[in-house]
Amino acid sequence: MKQHRYVVLDRDGTIIGEREYLSEPEQVALLPGVGAALRELQQMGFGLVVITNQSGVGRGIFDQAQLERVHQRLEELFQAEGIHLDGLYVCAHAPDDDCACRKPKLGLLQKAADDLCFNMANSIVIGDKACDIEMGRMAGALTFLVRTGYGAQFENEVAADYVVDDLTAAVRVLGNMSSPRHR
DSSP states (O other), X not given: OOOOEEEEEOSBXXXXXXXXXXXXXXXXXXOTTHHHHHXXXXXXXXXXXXXXXXXXXXXXXXXXXXXXXXXXXXXXXXXXXXXXXXXXXXXXXXXXXXXXXXXTSSHHHHHHHHXXXXXXXXXXXXXXXXXHHHHXXXXXXXXXXXXXXXXXXXXXXXXXXXXXXXXXXXXXXXHHOSSOOOO
């Protein structure tokens, strides 16, 4: 059986607008071009997974029910755009909780790989923060730092395989590769 390839996406600053401790569904909006970019990834044969750190829950800023409403809104936006999300994985711990799931640790990526039966090293990680790129590099994945969100602040500090303006540009690079693999 052929393994499906997956693109692993960060949430805030990569596919939706960056907001500090986003906790209300009406705050959720796809960044420009994201719907078309995700549809194109699916047409290219990629599965889509979102992995996100949401420490607002662990810090007591908002609760799990609010987070679930935010993710329901994200799912609604995806459905309206014709996008199927294969998995959404969340670390809700505070940064000092010493969990195994907070990016850049591999816990959630490993869980996604186990759940969906894919090889982490054959995945593509796209995000706007150093922790996204670090996670991808530790997994042996192809990495893209997008300049949306916080990406422009980190582009000289991380060793991403590609630094691009946004998700649309990342998809363009992937589309120009005969077989997306790094190095």
